[in-house]
Amino acid sequence: MRSLRVWIKKEGRAKYISHLDMNRCFMRAVRRANLNLWYTEGFNPHPYLNFLTPLSLGQESEAEPLDIKVEGDMTDGEIQKRLSAVMPEGITITGVREPVCPASDIAAAEYDVLLEFSDDESASRFAGESRRIVASGVLTAEKQGKKGGRKTVKEVNVCDGILSFEASADGKEVHIKATLAAGNTSSLNSSLLLSALEAKTELSPEYVNIRRLRLLKADGTDFR
Amino acid sequence: MLSKKLEKILNTVQKPGRYTGGELNSVIKNRESVKIRYAFCFPDTYEIGMSHIGMKILYSLVNARSDTWCERVFAPWVDMEERMREAGLPLYALESGDAIAGFDIIGFTLQYELSYTNMLNMLDLAGLPVRSRDRKSLTPLVIAGGPCVCNAEPVCEFVDLFLPGEGEEVTNELIDLLIGYKEKGAGKSEFLRAAAEIEGVYVPSLYDVSYNGDGTVASVTPRGGAPEKVKKRVVRDLDKMFFPESFVVPSIEIVHDRTTAEIFRGCIRGCRFCQAGFIYRPIREKSPEVIDRQCRSICATSGYDEISLSSLSSSDYTRMEELLSLLIPWTDREKTNIALPSLRADNFKKELMDRLTGIRRSSLTFAPEAGTQRLRDAINKNLTEDEILSTARQAFAGGWTSVKLYFMIGLPTETDEDVLGIAGLAQKVVDEFYNNPDKPKGKSVNVSVSVASFVPKPFTPFQWEPQDSIEELLKKQELVRSSVKTRKISLSFHKTNTSRLEAVLARGDRRLADVIETAWRGGCRFDGWDDMFRFDIWEQAFSECSLSMDFYANRRRSFDETLPWEHTDYGIGRSFLERENKKARENAATPNCREKCAGCGANSLNGGECHALFKGLD
Numbered sequence: 001m002r003s004l005r006v007w008i009k010k011e012g013r014a015k016y017i018s019h020l021d022m023n024r025c026f027m028r029a030v031r032r033a034n035l036n037l038w039y040t041e042g043f044n045p046h047p048y049l050n051f052l053t054p055l056s057l058g059q060e061s062e063a064e065p066l067d068i069k070v071e072g073d074m075t076d077g078e079i080q081k082r083l084s085a086v087m088p089e090g091i092t093i094t095g096v097r098e099p100v101c102p103a104s105d106i107a108a109a110e111y112d113v114l115l116e117f118s119d120d121e122s123a124s125r126f127a128g129e130s131r132r133i134v135a136s137g138v139l140t141a142e143k144q145g146k147k148g149g150r151k152t153v154k155e156v157n158v159c160d161g162i163l164s165f166e167a168s169a170d171g172k173e174v175h176i177k178a179t180l181a182a183g184n185t186s187s188l189n190s191s192l193l194l195s196a197l198e199a200k201t202e203l204s205p206e207y208v209n210i211r212r213l214r215l216l217k218a219d220g221t222d223f224r
Numbered sequence: 225m226l227s228k229k230l231e232k233i234l235n236t237v238q239k240p241g242r243y244t245g246g247e248l249n250s251v252i253k254n255r256e257s258v259k260i261r262y263a264f265c266f267p268d269t270y271e272i273g274m275s276h277i278g279m280k281i282l283y284s285l286v287n288a289r290s291d292t293w294c295e296r297v298f299a300p301w302v303d304m305e306e307r308m309r310e311a312g313l314p315l316y317a318l319e320s321g322d323a324i325a326g327f328d329i330i331g332f333t334l335q336y337e338l339s340y341t342n343m344l345n346m347l348d349l350a351g352l353p354v355r356s357r358d359r360k361s362l363t364p365l366v367i368a369g370g371p372c373v374c375n376a377e378p379v380c381e382f383v384d385l386f387l388p389g390e391g392e393e394v395t396n397e398l399i400d401l402l403i404g405y406k407e408k409g410a411g412k413s414e415f416l417r418a419a420a421e422i423e424g425v426y427v428p429s430l431y432d433v434s435y436n437g438d439g440t441v442a443s444v445t446p447r448g449g450a451p452e453k454v455k456k457r458v459v460r461d462l463d464k465m466f467f468p469e470s471f472v473v474p475s476i477e478i479v480h481d482r483t484t485a486e487i488f489r490g491c492i493r494g495c496r497f498c499q500a501g502f503i504y505r506p507i508r509e510k511s512p513e514v515i516d517r518q519c520r521s522i523c524a525t526s527g528y529d530e531i532s533l534s535s536l537s538s539s540d541y542t543r544m545e546e547l548l549s550l551l552i553p554w555t556d557r558e559k560t561n562i563a564l565p566s567l568r569a570d571n572f573k574k575e576l577m578d579r580l581t582g583i584r585r586s587s588l589t590f591a592p593e594a595g596t597q598r599l600r601d602a603i604n605k606n607l608t609e610d611e612i613l614s615t616a617r618q619a620f621a622g623g624w625t626s627v628k629l630y631f632m633i634g635l636p637t638e639t640d641e642d643v644l645g646i647a648g649l650a651q652k653v654v655d656e657f658y659n660n661p662d663k664p665k666g667k668s669v670n671v672s673v674s675v676a677s678f679v680p681k682p683f684t685p686f687q688w689e690p691q692d693s694i695e696e697l698l699k700k701q702e703l704v705r706s707s708v709k710t711r712k713i714s715l716s717f718h719k720t721n722t723s724r725l726e727a728v729l730a731r732g733d734r735r736l737a738d739v740i741e742t743a744w745r746g747g748c749r750f751d752g753w754d755d756m757f758r759f760d761i762w763e764q765a766f767s768e769c770s771l772s773m774d775f776y777a778n779r780r781r782s783f784d785e786t787l788p789w790e791h792t793d794y795g796i797g798r799s800f801l802e803r804e805n806k807k808a809r810e811n812a813a814t815p816n817c818r819e820k821c822a823g824c825g826a827n828s829l830n831g832g833e834c835h836a837l838f839k840g841l842d
Contacts, residue, residue, distance in 0.1 A: 013226055013246035016234060017475045021241065025475055028527030029248075031558070045559055058235055086527070088475055089246035207232050 001038045001069050004076065005224075006083065007095040008064040010055065011211070014090025019054040025088065026066065032086040035079060038069035052103045053182060053215060056191050061212040065223070067099060100224040106183035107218040108163055111190050113176035115205035120171055122203050127169035129201045130176070134165045141196035158196050161188025174205070182215060227321060233307040241476035242270035243304060245296075245318030248473040249525065251283075252319055253293040259403050260292040263317050263324040263364075265332045267342035268752070270298040274472070275480035277534065278333060278370070282391055284468030292399055295319040296472070299342045300349070302750070308349060315349040325350045328363040328402065332383070334372035337729035338722070338752035340379055341744040343368070347382070354741060356384050356429065362412045365402065373426070374456075374503050375682040375789035378729050380428030381737035384412070385419055387426075388792050389456025390489075392465055394424040420450040424457030426792060433734055433788075439775055441733060441786045453793040456503075458829045462489065462510040467518050470525035482530035482563070483522045485515050487547070490826070491536040492817035492836045495593070496604045496808055497635065499681035500536055502796050505826035506834035507817065512547035519551060523560060530561040538564050540818070542835075588619050591630035594638075595645025601813045602637045604685075604804070609649065616653045620660045626670045627653060633700040634678040634692035634723075636808060643700050646673065647707035654712045672714045675704055677723035681730050682789045683796050685804030688781040691727040693774075694720050721759040725751065728776040733788035736776075738769045797825035 010017075017025060026049050030037055037047040050067040070079070080096040087093065117123040133139050136159075143156045161181040168175050180188040190210050198204050215223040226234070226244060234240040255261070264283055266273025273279060279296070286294035295317035300308060308315070314323040324330055330350070332343050344354045347366065353359050356366065368376070369387040376386045387394050398419060405415040413429075420427040430450035434442045446452055459465045474481070490507035491500065519531050531551070535541060548562070555562055592612055594600045600607060616627055631646045650673050657669035677697050680689045692700070697720045708715060729736065742765035750756035766773055781787065783802055790798075800823055807814060814822050817836035827834040 013244040014475070016240040016244045018241065021476045024477060024481075025473075027529070028473060030527070031523075031529060032525065032527035034524075039559065058240070086248070088248040088473070089250075207228060208235060209231075 001071055003099055004068050004070055004079065005097055005099040006066040006068060006080075006093060007097070008066055009062055009092040009094050010064055010090060011060040011092075012090035014088060015058055015060045017088075018057045019051065022051060022055075023049060025091075029083065029086050030068065033079075033082040035068075035070055035082060036072040036074060038071050050103075053106060053109070055212065056189060056210075058208075059190070059210040059212060063094065063212075063214055065099075065103075065215070067103070097224075101217065104184060105217045106215050106223050107181070107185075108179050108216040108220075109182040110179045110213040110216065111177070112211045112213055113174075113178065113190065113194065114207075114209045114211075115174040115176070115194075116207040117172050117174065117203065117205050120169075123172050123174050124169040126197070126201055126203045126205070127167040127174045129203075130167045130174075130197050131165070133197065133200055134159060134162055139193075139196050139200060141192055141199075143192060158188055158193050161186060162193070179216070229311060229313055230316075230321070233304070233311055233313065237304045237307060238301065239270075239476060242298065243300065243318075245321070247475050249470045250296075250319055250472045251287045251294070253287075255293065255320060255322070258291055258293045259406070260329065260399055261322075261327040262286050262292055262294040262329045262331060262399070263297050263327045264294055265297040265324075265330060265343070265346055267299050267332055267334070267339040267346060268750075269301060270474075271476070271478040273298045274474050274478045276333070276335065277484045277486065278391070280468060280471050280484075281466070282331075282333075282395060283472070284470075285392060285466045286395060286399070288466070289396070289399065291403065293319075297324055297346065299339075299346055299750070302756070305345070305349065305749075314351045315346055323350065325352055325364065328365065328406065329399070330364045330366045332366070332368040332370075334368050334370040334376075334379070336752060337372055337378075337726050338757075340372075340729060340740050341748045341751055343379065344382060344741065344744045345749045354382050354744075355737075356380075356382060359384070360412065362406060362410060362415055363402075365412075365415075367398070371499065371503060372730075374499070374792060374794055375730065375732070376426060376428065376792070377433075377734050377788045378732035378736035378740060380734060382740075383428070385416060385425055385427045387424060387457070388454060388794070389424050390459050391457075392459050394422060394457045397422050398425065417448045417450075420448070423455060426454040428734075431791060435733075435735075440781075441788050443786070444791045446791070453791055455793040455829065456795065458506070458795075459489075459508070460830055460833070462486070462508050463514045469521045471522055473526045473528075480532065481528070482532050483519060483526060483528040484532045484534050485519050485522070486510065487515055487533050487535045487538065487541045488835070489535070490834075490836070492540050493537060493606065494604055494804070494814055494816065494822060494824075496602075496685040496804055497593070497632065497678060497681075499684050502683050502824070502826075503794050504536065505795060505824060506830050507836040508830070509542065509835045512543050512550050515547055516550040520554065523558070529559060530563060531555065532563040532565060534565065540816075588624050588626070589628040589630065590615065592649060593630065593632050594635060594642060595631065595647075595649050596642045598811055599635060599638060599642040599645070601811045602808045603635055604808070604813050606813055606816060609652070612649070613652060613656050616656045617660060620657050620669070621662050625657075625667045626672070628672045628674065629653065631673060631675045632678045633675055633704065634697055636678075636686055636689045637811070638700075640703060643703045644707050646675065646704050647709070647713070650708070650713045651710065654710060669712055670714065671712060672716065673704075673708075674716050674718075675701065676718040677720055679723050679727045679730060682787065683794050683801070685801045685808060687731070687787065687801065688783065688785075688805060690780045691724065691777045693778055694724060697723070719754060719757070722752075722754070722757060724773065724777055725759065725762055728773050731788070732776055735769075735771060739765045739771055742768055795824070795826035795829040797823070800824045 039045040048069040052065045076096045084093045139158045145152045163179040166177045347354045366384045368383045373386045373388045416427045432445045436442045488509040490505040593605045680686045746761040
């Protein structure tokens with residue numbers, strides 16, 4: 001048995017597949033691909049699949065890591081070829097490699113966000129005000145969580161999770177490039193940041209597309 | 225690629241994956257290179273429609289033609305509907321994203337009466353008039369199939385033509401005909417007259433219905449060469465019947481997320497309340513080799529890890545042992561489960577269950593339907609108390625601790641004693657658990673009893689019977705409730721209003737079109753969903769249209785009456801149904817078709833052939 005990290009690009013219609021459904025999709029995909037997978041040894045054996053960084057519904061990603069465990073001596077290239085052949089529209093396998101970093105190394109994620117407003121003025125105001133708000137270092141938002149099965153709401157300062165932030169307006173559009181905390185210790189969901197900015201600026205875009213570009217380690221190098 | 229207009233909406237609705245398409249194995253064609261665009265519409269949510277095997281078969285069958293592109297359409301949930309109407313986004317097909325108003329065929333499958341308002345709503349969302357007569361051009365042609373079409377009368381104002389029976393063959397014949405008429409620029413009425421000549425096509429506008437003073441049907445007169453009786457189509461040989469090599473694999477979780485393999489059509493049992501038991505006759509079995517081959521192909525192309533062997537009564541399949549011996553070696557190896565729904569309590573074999581090692585031990589379900597032997601005989605549920613209890617005993621010995629029992633109230637000839645018998649039988653099942661020396665230690669038993677209300681349906685021996693009034697049904701529910709003395713039995717009841725509307729629509733006539741349209745305009749949709757059902761709007765619609773629900777639901781029909789659906793021929797003879805109805809009054813059971821042919825007449829649809837007379841391996 002050996003561990004492999006599958007790198008997945010998720011875009012277009014596939015961004016509406018939720019994290020739980022992605023699990024189910026891949027459970028079936030690995031069966032279609034006829035890989036020799038390692039199965040868990042419980043009462044109900046199933047292949048080992050672990051998405052390291054669940055992606056929010058509606059977001060795209062350039063590179064999602066999925067850890068799997070396989071048996072036998074099929075080459076990584078063959079596994080990539082077989083998986084690629086059985087994917088639904090919008091999901092591409094960009095690489096299959098031995099994991100280099102442990103999952104706990106994930107510290108940040110880089111995002112590309114496109115917002116479209118109803119008019120140029122709203123766009124440029126949103127870009128300007130967001131830059132100022134982020135630079136001020138204070139932006140509170142309510143973060144919903146769960147504790148012991150109960151829903152909880154706690155107030156957080158989203159700026160604590162922003163490592164870098166650029167926003168520029170271009171006509172009705174606003175482009176944001178941001179690096180946000182990710183991983184198990186602390187993480188900031190890009191949707192939470194956006195909704196906090198919308199609430200603060202009282203400006204709402206008509207269309208949003210969030211794309212995760214890459215995952216980073218604490219030292220700023222690529223998570224691999 | 226999704227349009228930006230759609231994407232703006234998708235971010236604001238629940239489960240946007242319902243509306244995106246792009247699933248594995250969905251079929252994309254070049255819209256310029258096909259002659260016919262076919263929108264296959266399921267008038268319920270994506271999760272329900274995608275679970276339906278008939279849709280999977282017909283989708284692949286139509287797409288096997290290079291001249292036609294079949295796409296899927298489901299009823300948008302109310303949040304999506306609202307956003308679509310706000311944004312002016314018309315109903316579109318999932319594969320292309322194109323508005324279905326521009327398609328050639330819009331085909332609905334009518335699986336249950338409570339989806340009728342959804343059909344109207346989908347036509348409206350498409351931007352089309354809901355009434356057939358208001359859609360003047362040849363295309364889009366609105367067609368419908370599915371079990372409800374055995375009495376299409378309540379919805380025949382909305383649909384241009386119906387396909388009673390099995391669609392595997394007639395669909396292609398209809399498409400061929402439409403291509404010809406479209407090419408020569410023919411009009412809609414000309415086409416419909418020609419379509420009516422295809423066996424298994426019912427064009428309601430070619431039939432004039434007149435009524436007696438009391439509201440019953442006086443006569444049904446065909447025009448323009450349409451047949452006196454429209455015979456449902458059947459597929460003669462299931463082994464040679466088209467079957468897809470792959471299913472569209474949904475990216476989001478659906479209700480039945482697994483491979484489904486049909487093992488036979490029809491049912492040998494003849495339970496007198498059960499419409500499915502009659503309208504899918506005659507019995508036709510599929511060979512184990514064919515089922516095995518199809519399962520392998522679907523599993524390989526879908527990646528599903530569960531196969532459901534489907535039929536109306538799986539343990540009546542004569543070649544089950546043979547089938548399992550083909551399936552088990554490779555499904556074991558690939559860790560694929562085999563599920564066998566619809567087992568009967570009388571021939572549930574322990575050996576059979578032991579072979580299905582992968583089966584999940586969640587719960588076992590049995591359907592005694594009635595609480596006393598007398599009533600079980602009257603409804604021809606040929607199942608004895610001993611059989612039920614011995615099956616429960618086996619199940620408990622095998623480690624199950626939870627059993628579900630399905631009953632009905634309001635059955636013809638029912639007395640209070642029968643109603644009290646429900647709790648009595650459930651209690652005996654509980655006792656069986658505690659009498660079992662091998663019962664799992666330290667565990668309690670849970671017997672969940674689900675009580676539905678009887679709905680009389682066309683083409684059953686009870687098609688003439690009145691449904692109990694709401695008051696009677698509620699009284700009987702109370703009687704069941706008060707007779708349960710233990711917490712080991714948990715009770716649930718179907719909503720009586722829902723059953724009442726189902727009864728009205730199931731045996732309705734053409735006059736109900738106004739009621740259905742009024743109810744839909746009043747806001748009714750997703751009537752089958754308890755949280756969406758608005759019985760008050762339906763009542764209001766009946767009163768606005770000066771029609772009475774009692775007339776349809778609670779009236780006993782005499783054998784002399786012309787029933788609204790009798791110009792459709794499902795092979796089941798009227799004399800057989802009358803005979804069975806009389807036997808019910810005498811509490812006399814009829815042997816199952818394998819023991820003795822009861823002469824229902826359905827074999828006439830199949831050149832005299834019925835596989836019920838196969839001698840099985842048992």
